[in-house]
Amino acid sequence: MSTPSTQxxxxxxxxxxxxxxxxLQSGYKVFTGDKDQLDDLLKNGSTLLRKASQRFTTTQLILGVAVLAGLAVFAAAKATEYAEDSHH
Structure with a gap:
């Protein structure tokens, strides 16, 4: 007989x-311009989010998503800065 916690x-x-x-791979491909990978990114991201939501509290999920969003904004800003520098 299994206990409720093991179940x-x-x-x-x-x-x-x-x-x-x-x-991460599909996110990188979309970030570099391969728009065909957007469906894979959404599928893989939603699978990861579903599994994470089973393990973490709501607060942990919100903080995790906020950190990831911050990193994405930072990476996009650096990529834009690099692109502008390479054009000059």
Whole structure:
């Protein structure tokens, strides 16, 4: 007989390294201009978010998304700065 905590652990899907790698790869491809990868980014990102939402509290998820958004803004600003410097 399984206890409720072990049953809950079985119901929660583990976040695999492949989930993170696939999301980052498709995100990079979209960032570099491959718009065909947008569907993959949405699919991989939603899978990662679904698995993360099972493991983390709402506050942890909000803080995690905020950190990722901040990093994305920083990366976009650096990429824009680099592009402008290479044109001069």
């Amino acid at each position: 809950l652990e079985k119901d929660i899907e583990k976040i695999l390294p492949e989930d993170i790698i696939n999301t």
